[in-house]
Amino acid sequence: MSRSDLSAPARTHASVRLHGMLDAPGELTVAQLRELPVSRVEATFDCLGSGEQRHRFEGPRLWDVVRAARPVVDLRGRKARLAFLLAVTGADGHCAVVSWAEIDPDFGGQEILLATSADGTPLDAAGPQLVVPGDRSGARYISGITDVWVGPFRG
Numbered sequence: 001m002s003r004s005d006l007s008a009p010a011r012t013h014a015s016v017r018l019h020g021m022l023d024a025p026g027e028l029t030v031a032q033l034r035e036l037p038v039s040r041v042e043a044t045f046d047c048l049g050s051g052e053q054r055h056r057f058e059g060p061r062l063w064d065v066v067r068a069a070r071p072v073v074d075l076r077g078r079k080a081r082l083a084f085l086l087a088v089t090g091a092d093g094h095c096a097v098v099s100w101a102e103i104d105p106d107f108g109g110q111e112i113l114l115a116t117s118a119d120g121t122p123l124d125a126a127g128p129q130l131v132v133p134g135d136r137s138g139a140r141y142i143s144g145i146t147d148v149w150v151g152p153f154r155g
């Protein structure tokens with residue numbers, strides 16, 4: 001066996017693990033994310049280190065991705081779901097939470113995406129990027145997403 005056979009495989013098909021209080025948890029590749037309805041946004045954000053940036057993103061809404069994983073939450077009333085949150089983590093451990101109400105159409109209904117491409121470049125190898133058009137800062141634009149956890153805050 002040659003040395004190269006022993007090396008770690010390149011991350012050519014990154015996937016996102018959807019877990020937490022879900023009836024259909026699982027692992028989704030960027031190609032699978034593209035099968036959901038696609039949104040396109042042009043977003044401007046500010047980075048403390050590199051100033052203002054503008055990018056074109058496309059991908060499914062986080063809301064549609066989460067709904068497809070069948071969260072165990074009562075959607076008939078409006079109060080039970082308000083304790084839910086989504087914790088999004090990148091390959092480097094950078095993590096941020098999105099509250100359920102930010103993306104629920106009965107509340108904020110924000111168009112937050114799991115981008116499958118940025119400025120026309122596919123993110124199949126790198127993993128999807130969180131797009132939060134309402135944020136002034138770029139810090140929640142988490143790239144190389146590996147995990148989305150969904151569940152209730154238990155304070």
Ligand SMILES: Nc1nc2c(c(=O)[nH]1)N[C@H]1C(S)=C(S)[C@@H](COP(=O)(O)O)O[C@H]1N2
Nearest residue numbers: 046047090091092094138139141142143144
């Ligand atoms: N995984 C990961 N994503 C991240 C960060 C990070 O440290 N790790 N930094 C964030 C910050 S602070 C900014 S401003 C944007 C920068 O986006 P860019 O990499 O396209 O410049 O990425 C965000 N996404």
Ligand SMILES: [Mo]
Nearest residue numbers: 047048049138
């Ligand atoms: Mo930043």
